[in-house]
Amino acid sequence: MALLEVKNVKKVYTARFGAVKVQALNNVNFSVENGEYVAIMGESGSGKTTLLNILASLDKATSGQVLLNGKNLSEIKPKELCAFRRNHLGFVFQDFNLLDTLSLRDNIFLPLVLAGTDYKEMERRLQPLAIKLAIDNLLEKYPYEVSGGQKQRAAVCRALITRPEIILADEPTGALDSKASGRLLRLFAEINREGQTILMVTHSIQAASHAGRILFIKDGAVFHQIYRGNRTDDEMYKMISDALTIVQTNRNGSMDSKESYGREGEQ
Amino acid sequence: MNHAKAAKPVRIWKIIPQLAWKGMIKNGTVYYPYLGAGIFSVFTFFVFSSILHNDIIKILPKSAYAWIFLEIGRVLLGLILLPFLFYTNSFLIKRRKKEIGLYNILGLEKKHIAAMLLAESVYTYVMAVAAGILGGAVLAKLLFLLLLKMSSLPVDVRFVFSPSAFIQTAVFFFIVYAVNFGANLIQVGKARPSELLSGGKRGEKEPRLLWILALAGIAILGAGYRMAICSETDSMIFINFFLAIFFVVIGTYLLMTSGSVGVLKILKQEKKFYYKPSNFITVSGMLYRMKKNAASLVNICIFSTMVTITLTCTLSLYLGLDDMLDFSFPFDVDMFFQKTAVQTGEVENKAEELGRKYGIKIESRVSYERITLRCGRKEDIFDIAYDETAYAGKGPLWGNYEVNLLLLEDYNRMEGKRMEGKRMELDNHEAVIFSSGRDYGYDRVVFMGNELRIKDEPDMLEIAPKEENNTYLGEFYLIVKDEAVRDALVEDWAEENGVEDVEGLLNGRYQMMRLNTAGEDGAREAFAKELGEWCSHQPGCARTDNNLERRSDWKAMYGGLLFIGVLFSIVFLMCLLLIMYYKQIAEGYEDQGAFEIMQKVGMSNREIKGTIHKQILLVFFVPVAGAVMHTCAGLFMVAKLFAVLDFFDTGLLIKCAVAVAVIFAAFYGGSYGMTAKTYYRIVSRGE
Numbered sequence: 001m002a003l004l005e006v007k008n009v010k011k012v013y014t015a016r017f018g019a020v021k022v023q024a025l026n027n028v029n030f031s032v033e034n035g036e037y038v039a040i041m042g043e044s045g046s047g048k049t050t051l052l053n054i055l056a057s058l059d060k061a062t063s064g065q066v067l068l069n070g071k072n073l074s075e076i077k078p079k080e081l082c083a084f085r086r087n088h089l090g091f092v093f094q095d096f097n098l099l100d101t102l103s104l105r106d107n108i109f110l111p112l113v114l115a116g117t118d119y120k121e122m123e124r125r126l127q128p129l130a131i132k133l134a135i136d137n138l139l140e141k142y143p144y145e146v147s148g149g150q151k152q153r154a155a156v157c158r159a160l161i162t163r164p165e166i167i168l169a170d171e172p173t174g175a176l177d178s179k180a181s182g183r184l185l186r187l188f189a190e191i192n193r194e195g196q197t198i199l200m201v202t203h204s205i206q207a208a209s210h211a212g213r214i215l216f217i218k219d220g221a222v223f224h225q226i227y228r229g230n231r232t233d234d235e236m237y238k239m240i241s242d243a244l245t246i247v248q249t250n251r252n253g254s255m256d257s258k259e260s261y262g263r264e265g266e267q
Numbered sequence: 268m269n270h271a272k273a274a275k276p277v278r279i280w281k282i283i284p285q286l287a288w289k290g291m292i293k294n295g296t297v298y299y300p301y302l303g304a305g306i307f308s309v310f311t312f313f314v315f316s317s318i319l320h321n322d323i324i325k326i327l328p329k330s331a332y333a334w335i336f337l338e339i340g341r342v343l344l345g346l347i348l349l350p351f352l353f354y355t356n357s358f359l360i361k362r363r364k365k366e367i368g369l370y371n372i373l374g375l376e377k378k379h380i381a382a383m384l385l386a387e388s389v390y391t392y393v394m395a396v397a398a399g400i401l402g403g404a405v406l407a408k409l410l411f412l413l414l415l416k417m418s419s420l421p422v423d424v425r426f427v428f429s430p431s432a433f434i435q436t437a438v439f440f441f442i443v444y445a446v447n448f449g450a451n452l453i454q455v456g457k458a459r460p461s462e463l464l465s466g467g468k469r470g471e472k473e474p475r476l477l478w479i480l481a482l483a484g485i486a487i488l489g490a491g492y493r494m495a496i497c498s499e500t501d502s503m504i505f506i507n508f509f510l511a512i513f514f515v516v517i518g519t520y521l522l523m524t525s526g527s528v529g530v531l532k533i534l535k536q537e538k539k540f541y542y543k544p545s546n547f548i549t550v551s552g553m554l555y556r557m558k559k560n561a562a563s564l565v566n567i568c569i570f571s572t573m574v575t576i577t578l579t580c581t582l583s584l585y586l587g588l589d590d591m592l593d594f595s596f597p598f599d600v601d602m603f604f605q606k607t608a609v610q611t612g613e614v615e616n617k618a619e620e621l622g623r624k625y626g627i628k629i630e631s632r633v634s635y636e637r638i639t640l641r642c643g644r645k646e647d648i649f650d651i652a653y654d655e656t657a658y659a660g661k662g663p664l665w666g667n668y669e670v671n672l673l674l675l676e677d678y679n680r681m682e683g684k685r686m687e688g689k690r691m692e693l694d695n696h697e698a699v700i701f702s703s704g705r706d707y708g709y710d711r712v713v714f715m716g717n718e719l720r721i722k723d724e725p726d727m728l729e730i731a732p733k734e735e736n737n738t739y740l741g742e743f744y745l746i747v748k749d750e751a752v753r754d755a756l757v758e759d760w761a762e763e764n765g766v767e768d769v770e771g772l773l774n775g776r777y778q779m780m781r782l783n784t785a786g787e788d789g790a791r792e793a794f795a796k797e798l799g800e801w802c803s804h805q806p807g808c809a810r811t812d813n814n815l816e817r818r819s820d821w822k823a824m825y826g827g828l829l830f831i832g833v834l835f836s837i838v839f840l841m842c843l844l845l846i847m848y849y850k851q852i853a854e855g856y857e858d859q860g861a862f863e864i865m866q867k868v869g870m871s872n873r874e875i876k877g878t879i880h881k882q883i884l885l886v887f888f889v890p891v892a893g894a895v896m897h898t899c900a901g902l903f904m905v906a907k908l909f910a911v912l913d914f915f916d917t918g919l920l921i922k923c924a925v926a927v928a929v930i931f932a933a934f935y936g937g938s939y940g941m942t943a944k945t946y947y948r949i950v951s952r953g954e
Contacts, residue, residue, distance in 0.1 A: 056867075058867065079871070079873075081871075082866070082869045082870060082871035082874075083869065083871070085868075085869040086868070086869030087869075091867060091868065093867070097864040097867060097868075098864075099551075099861050099864055099865070100555065100861075101548075101551045101552050101554070101555035101861060102551050106547070106551060109542065110547075110865070110868055111868050111869055113542050113543070113544055113547045114544050114865075114868070114869055114870050114874060115869075116543075116544065119538045119539065119542050122542065158868070
């Protein structure tokens with residue numbers, strides 16, 4: 001059974017007085033296996049942020065199902081939703097979302113504190129992670145005292161420390177320079193190799209080229225996907241940019257083109 | 268083309284008034300309270316001014332005190348309102364920096380922004396002055412009647428609005444808003460758009476030398492408390508009073524700043540405590556803005572103290588007024604005659620006759636001989652009075668008292684009823700002593716070197732009431748056997764003080780004739796007046812005191828004080844509410860982002876409420892605890908100040924303080940709950 005299953009998910013935004021309806025997601029289907037590293041790509045307005053919000057249980061689908069380990073997200077009671085998010089999902093955001101009031105250490109501890117974890121256990125989990133993410137000597141610093149890359153690594157640490165089933169990353173390199181981006185992406189690949197499932201939304205080809213599978217979203221539906229197979233990052237980079245050209249130039253977005261290119265990609 | 272080019276700048280200028288108006292409405296949550304505070308300030312100021320400008324208040328008999336207190340009140344009001352509105356405004360402009368930065372980036376030049384700020388200031392000024400004066404015009408007459416009622420002044424007078432009240436109010440608040448506008452200009456002018464856009468994210472630095480600050484705070488606060496509790500009622504009391512206030516304010520500031528930071532740091536070290544969901548966010552948030560936090564704690568504490576003390580004074584003065592007047596004026600009429608010239612029988616007959624004429628009863632009547640000598644006293648020794656400027660007397664440790672020498676004969680006659688018919692017997696070396704203040708307590712008195720044994724110290728006299736706390740105006744009554752003993756004492760006093768004309772001194776002694784009346788008020792007053800008038804033409808009349816008249820003088824004075832007390836309590840309460848409200852709102856907006864992040868990471872609404880609850884507990888408890896302590900220390904001071912006004916009922920004062928504290932705590936708790944709700948609404952917006 002897949003770790004994450006997205007079945008026939010639709011999302012319709014209705015304006016306050018119901019006159020205008022906007023279809024943000026139009027029948028999205030895909031699944032993520034345990035230990036996979038999936039990137040979702042698409043242009044602005046393609047619906048990828050909506051999709052991520054639904055996966056993160058921050059938003060509810062109008063119809064369809066999202067199952068995490070077989071559990072339907074829409075069936076979780078609102079009261080338990082926060083705890084569910086905390087215990088099963090890890091988040092990495094484009095703008096880091098670290099609290100200026102807390103040191104990096106305390107920012108990382110935040111989800112564990114909210115879950116009522118014992119202090120010693122928190123420390124025990126933090127040490128190896130901090131070393132791996134190379135922030136072990138920055139833990140007492142405050143977010144406004146460190147660089148963007150360091151902030152994002154702390155945010156990754158915060159996401160990992162709860163040992164989530166899946167990490168949801170929203171444009172994690174969006175606010176980083178290319179050097180810091182490269183470092184972060186290598187880290188993602190490394191933790192993925194250690195078995196962490198990652199789902200990342202991005203429009204950076206460089207970011208996506210590290211993933212094991214890339215889903216292309218257009219007009220609220222999965223339009224195309226690429227599997228890595230045995231390709232190197234550079235080969236992936238080339239394939240993704242070719243695929244994007246097709247996605248972006250294909251104005252009618254028919255299933256045919258998706259199928260044909262998809263098969264070609266899997267050859 | 269040219270036409271279009273010329274039109275463009277004109278259009279920017281045109282939209283500015285609108286932009287200002289919309290900006291105010293959009294920031295309603297922070298703007299309306301500011302406007303409200305302005306309206307209330309104008310209202311209060313205008314009411315004071317228009318009462319002051321009613322000629323009637325100057326012409327009314329006995330209203331001079333009320334008028335003086337109103338004038339003092341108005342000056343104080345100005346002194347409080349100016350910094351307060353300034354503080355509120357500076358909060359507003361900080362909130363709006365981002366919006367103004369955006370306008371700047373979108374193409375409004377600095378001069379346009381200045382114009383926009385000017386437009387806002389003009390709107391606020393016009394609205395505040397218009398609404399405040401309108402409200403004042405409606406209610407001023409009512410408040411004026413209240414003042415007259417409180418002062419027991421005749422109520423049937425016409426109330427007129429004087430143009431100068433309008434003008435003074437308008438001018439004063441023009442200055443206030445002009446100052447605020449200037450401050451806004453400076454704030455916006457010195458900042459670059461990028462700075463305007465990004466609010467400061469950096470946490471506040473911990474104050475250095477925390478321990479020294481804490482120790483200094485404790486020392487200064489302690490000095491202020493000591494001054495309030497220990498200072499004696501003497502000519503220094505007002506200076507001490509203000510010094511004590513000054514010390515307490517400074518000490519509170521230092522101690523609360525260093526104390527709150529220190530406590531928070533310790534709490535942070537305590538891992539078990541710190542890493543609990545609600546403590547975690549609260550403690551780190553408060554440390555992040557520790558100085559601002561401490562400043563608002565101090566402000567809330569000081570204003571709470573001012574509210575409770577003002578209300579306590581007002582309430583106890585109101586309830587204790589009649590007792591105070593009874594103490595100050597035990598008799599309705601006091602007549603001072605020269606003993607050698609007076610014909611007591613005639614005076615008594617005249618009093619009887621006038622009593623019948625006015626249909627009143629003469630209740631208690633006393634007549635006795637008295638010589639009053641000023642002495643310095645230390646324990647049981649009475650010597651020359653201490654005089655700093657003339658280097659006379661033994662030194663400043665000697666308290667100065669009036670000593671009234673009375674004769675045993677008069678004493679036995681007047682106090683017979685109290686002594687149940689028994690007579691006091693004294694020999695040449697014995698005396699009876701009575702203190703109108705603290706008990707004398709010694710078994711002898713050494714008066715200018717003459718030792719007299721104290722045979723009795725009565726708890727009360729018919730002719731003078733006694734109060735333990737009456738330390739400032741305390742007098743002694745020394746009753747001796749006969750004229751020979753007394754004259755010897757007077758001669759020694761004269762010798763010590765270098766008075767040569769002992770004969771004159773003795774001949775100038777008074778025959779005191781005092782009486783009380785019962786009956787209809789108007790008739791009593793007319794009686795007292797005519798009796799006084801008649802006495803002044805009698806041989807040997809030194810002076811007459813119409814105490815009924817003096818009573819109403821005092822009532823008018825206290826009425827003015829009470830009126831000011833009530834209004835000032837309301838003003839302080841308003842300031843306090845706004846400070847609390849703005850503190851919560853400011854923090855709400857600052858924390859909005861943080862709570863958003865925490866919700867994303869997995870914090871539920873319930874946990875948010877828990878955090879807020881924790882914060883409220885801490886922030887609620889600390890200033891109130893401080894205010895209670897300050898009020899306790901302040902009560903000592905108030906008791907002493909009140910003693911100068913002949914208010915000695917400490918029990919009443921404490922009861923009033925407790926009642927005020929309880930009501931205030933309930934009120935404070937309620938309003939804190941309300942502002943906390945606003946805070947919750949702000950941080951959980953979007954959920």
